[in-house]
Each structure stands twice: as C-alpha cells, then as structure tokens.
Amino acid sequence: MDIRQELISRFFRYAAIESQSNARATCLPSSPGQAALAALIADEMRVLGLADVRVDEHAIVTGVKRGNRPEAPAIGFIAHLDTVDVGLSPFIRPQILRFDGKDLCLNAKDDIWLRVGEHPEILGWTGEDMIVSDGTSVLGADNKAAIAVIMTLLARLDQQTHGDVFVAFVPDEEIGLRGAKALDLARFPCDFAYTIDCCELGEVVLETFNAASAEIVFTGVSAHPMSAKGSLVNPLTMAIDFIAQFDRNDTPEHTADRQGFFWFKDLVAHDSEATLTCLIRDFDSDGFNQRKRRIAEVAERVRSTYPTGNIRYQVTDTYRNIATSLAHDDRAARLLFDAMDGLQIDRKLIPMRGGTDGAVLSARGIPTPNFFTGAYNFHSRYEFLPIPAFESSFEVALGVCRLAVMSISPNCLT
Known part of the structure; x- marks a missing residue:
C-alpha cells in the first residue's frame, strides 16, 4: 500500500469510532469511544513492533519506536483522541470528493453544500481530492488526521535511520487539554516533541496564549422583598457590577x-450566591500576570461596595505560551523548519489564539511546537482535508525524524 492509501485507510478506520468528548463529564476519558480508539491504536502499535506500549486507566496510549541511532535526540509526537462537540452528530461518515472549482455537495439528501463563495480557501485545491464529512458532523481531521499521520510514520520508520521516537495519544484535548495534563512523562521521555493538530498546509504554531480560568463567588444576603430595604444584598447584582468593571472591548469578539x-x-x-467563571488569555507573560491581578483588584473594589456581602475567588493557570519553552530549546523548531524547507513548503507562522496539548507539555518541560494536518475549517461541518496536504503533513513528520539523525552525523542518512 502506498503512503496516500495508507493515510486514507487509517483515517477512515479511526473516524469510524465515535470519540466525541463530553464537557459535562468529570471522568477521564469523558466518553467511552475514546477508550475504544485508544485500544485499537495500542493494538496497531504492538503489531508495528513498538516497545513499552501501554494504555492507562485514562485511555492515554504511550509507546516507543526504538531507533538504530540511540545517540540521536529522542523525538515525541502527540495527538488527541477526541473530536469536538459543536452540536452536530458525533458519528462521522467521511467521503472523498474531487473538487473541480464548483460548490461541493456534501449531502444530497439533506441539501448540505460546501459553497465556494462561503469558503474561498478551497479554491487553492482545485483539481484535487478532498476528504469531507457528509455535512451532519465535523470531519474529525482534528485530530484523527494526526493519528493517521503518526501511525503511518511508525509503520515506515523501519525503512529509515532514526533515533527513538516516542508517541502519545491522549483524550479530551477539546475540553481543557485534560489528557496532556494527566500524561505520565516518565512514559514520554523525549527531548522535544510535536503536536500535529488542525491548521492548513504550512501552518506552524510556535506561540499560544498564556491561559488561566477564574471562578468568582459572590455571597449576598437574602431577604423577603417586604423587608428587604437596607438588608438585601443581591449576589446577581454583585456579579453584574463586577463584570461592568472590565472593558467591553477587551473580549474575544473584539480582539485579534x-x-x-x-x-x-x-x-x-x-438568592444567596452567584458563581461567575472567566477565562483569561494573553500572549505576554507580564500582561497575563497583570490580568490575573485585575481579578483580585476588582473583587476588592466590589467587596467594598457591598460591606455585608462577600466575594471569594480562585485563579487557576491552564497552560502557558509554548514560546517560553522554545526560547530555551529551539531544536524542535529548527528541525521543523528544515524539514519544511526541504519539501518546499512555505512556512505560515501563526500565534495560536487558543492552546494545544503542546502548551501543556511545554510548560511541563518538553518543548512542543505544533504543525499542520493540512485540514481547513476545523470545528465545522465544512471541514475539509485536501489529500495532498495530508500527505505533506506525513512527509514533514518523516523529515523531522530523518533530519534529527543528520544533526548528529551528516553521513548517516539513508
């Protein structure tokens, strides 16, 4: 089977397993399909000869493809098992359609079309085959395209000179990077790693937000309205007054x-209590810390306005900008750029207005940039994956492994 067919075959196989995460669940993984997908991947890894293959109680899959150049840096690849819940069907029915420059009918029965006028980004792929859903769900290339890339890479490494390659597949990335936070790094002891997630051909993420969440609890004083004057403290009013202290333009819908x-x-x-949640995001560390202090300052200001009420708050860091980690160790980024340059893939560096599993790993000491799967319109029924871009994602992953060996000995490449 050639690489294109293997990538497609693996993607369809993984997409057939429903693995949508459930933000309402408190367990890890949040859905049983992720455990089923983890078991399948682990079985395939064993067939491919990986060592130390393990699926833990959280459906986190780890293993290593031992290399024949142990002095080469140990590289890691990580992808997530879950697909996102955006209110569409959790069941994905992928199909391959040729794009000829005209609107694509995803589903004739339900009259669902991917229209060029609404998604002009597809025009760059005229004449190519696309993997799309039937329009009733997301495609799930975020992140099953990455799983297919990594598994195909593992299947082809026997034909290459390479160092140790560690892999991890984690659940519940879409609902707070939960799996990456629970990953046992003793089972992923690489020098640096890569996430492969979302993003069109050539896109590279070397920056993410610094992220935190805040929970603010307002305790009021309940009273019957007949005797409320001078005694009732409405916690809902306290919360609204708290929000009003912030700039209405300093919000996701007004920033870029x-x-x-x-x-x-x-x-x-x-009547007695209100709980407000807030997400805090900033690329700059100083700005991020200032935003967290702002929560405390406003809480004290509102508290002074309601002396018989009370406010308590907790600010919890979620992940850190991966740029901080990469500034101390840029090997992963340099190898990635060299691999892309060798394939004549133009770099498209984007500051990720969000987080990746790599943000968690970077904060935990493993520098982990992100590169593209080749897909467009992720988290949408109009998600599409041009097959040539899918192949390029694999070629970059393979190129990184090969170049890592060249970095220690320029004459050992095969």
Missing part, C-alpha cells in the same frame, strides 16, 4: 492576533 482578553463565560445565581 496577539491581543489578550477576559471572557466571562458562565453565571449561575440564586
């Missing part, structure tokens, strides 16, 4: 590029 924001996401209240 490297601008940070506060995002008040949830407010639950009753």
